[in-house]
Amino acid sequence: MSAPPTPAGATLALDGVSMHHEAEGRRIDVLRGVSLRVEAGSSIAVVGPSGSGKTSLLLLLAGLERPAAGRIAVDGLDLGTQNADTLADLRRDRIGIVFQSFHLLPSLTALDNVALPLQMAGVRDALPRARAVLERVGLAERADHHPARLSGGEQQRVAIARAVVHRPRLLLADEPTGNLDDSTGECVRELLFGLQRDQGMTLVLVTHDPAFAARCDRVLRLHDGRLSEAPSETAAARTATPADAALPA
Ligand SMILES: Nc1ncnc2c1ncn2[C@@H]1O[C@H](COP(=O)(O)OP(=O)(O)OP(=O)(O)O)[C@@H](O)[C@H]1O
Ligand SMILES: [Mg+2]
Numbered sequence: 140m141s142a143p144p145t146p147a148g149a150t151l152a153l154d155g156v157s158m159h160h161e162a163e164g165r166r167i168d169v170l171r172g173v174s175l176r177v178e179a180g181s182s183i184a185v186v187g188p189s190g191s192g193k194t195s196l197l198l199l200l201a202g203l204e205r206p207a208a209g210r211i212a213v214d215g216l217d218l219g220t221q222n223a224d225t226l227a228d229l230r231r232d233r234i235g236i237v238f239q240s241f242h243l244l245p246s247l248t249a250l251d252n253v254a255l256p257l258q259m260a261g262v263r264d265a266l267p268r269a270r271a272v273l274e275r276v277g278l279a280e281r282a283d284h285h286p287a288r289l290s291g292g293e294q295q296r297v298a299i300a301r302a303v304v305h306r307p308r309l310l311l312a313d314e315p316t317g318n319l320d321d322s323t324g325e326c327v328r329e330l331l332f333g334l335q336r337d338q339g340m341t342l343v344l345v346t347h348d349p350a351f352a353a354r355c356d357r358v359l360r361l362h363d364g365r366l367s368e369a370p371s372e373t374a375a376a377r378t379a380t381p382a383d384a385a386l387p388a
Contacts (some may be wrong), residue, residue: 147306147308147338147340148308148339148342149213149234150176150178151211151341152175152210153173153176153209153210156174156211162194169195169196170199173362173365173366177268179341180341182343182355184346184347184358184359185343185345185359185364185366186361187360193313194345197311200213200241200311201274201311202221205218205219213233218325228344231259232307234307234308234309235301235304235340237311237315241286241297241298243294243301244286245285245287248284250269251279253301253304256301257269257304261324271284272300272304273297278296291323295323296326299312299331301338310335310342310343311341312345315344317347328354331344363365
């Protein structure tokens with residue numbers, strides 16, 4: 140058996156992170172002093188009721204929002220001390236994001252949507268690389284279609300291809316199977332974990348689906364502005380089989 144690949148993923152560290160939104164004169168406390176460590180190459184699921192702040196947390200991790208208090212570091216880089224340009228560079232180089240509502244550009248084909256992050260980074264072989272990733276998500280035949288001509292599941296797969304095409308160290312995925320039927324959802328689940336394994340990414344997955352969450356190394360529940368560890372079946376299975384540790388490397 141060959142040694143597992145060295146994780147290429149990013150480490151994440153949150154210390155005392157608080158965040159609130161203002162809406163119609165009312166203050167909504169979304170996070171109240173959240174602290175968290177995520178190891179490079181591991182996967183965590185964030186679960187919690189609608190409105191509990193899961194998307195807000197992902198936007199903080201991507202540097203698209205700033206916390207009111209506390210510190211967020213990606214690979215030791217303190218996001219709070221970076222300007223907008225550096226944060227944009229960080230996203231371009233190291234972070235992939237699958238948004239809750241795809242965010243594909245309607246005027247671009249599937250291929251051009253996927254190639255865009257590479258083209259913006261000045262990568263010369265952007266189109267062949269984008270085509271290869273579209274193939275990986277099973278959409279080689281749809282490369283020239285615009286999003287409006289794709290089904291929800293196909294658009295979701297294009298969004299995933301776009302998020303991973305630059306081989307990010309950190310993948311943030313917000314409800315990637317939220318709008319999909321069971322079998323398409325299963326394809327997307329397989330795809331995400333396959334990509335995570337092959338590229339050694341750190342994965343932060345927001346999901347309402349307990350079975351999807353259970354496939355992550357850890358499950359964290361966001362409730363009342365706080366994160367708490369929830370039992371993960373995967374983690375439980377690992378600790379329940381100490382004999383695994385004795386397997387030859
Ligand atoms: N830009 C904003 N301005 C004001 N309030 C906001 C803003 N964005 C989110 N909120 C509020 O913050 C809270 C958390 O929202 P968020 O979108 O992070 O929740 P969520 O856990 O992702 O929910 P869902 O599961 O429905 O996607 C909600 O009460 C929401 O109404
Ligand atoms: Mg959300």
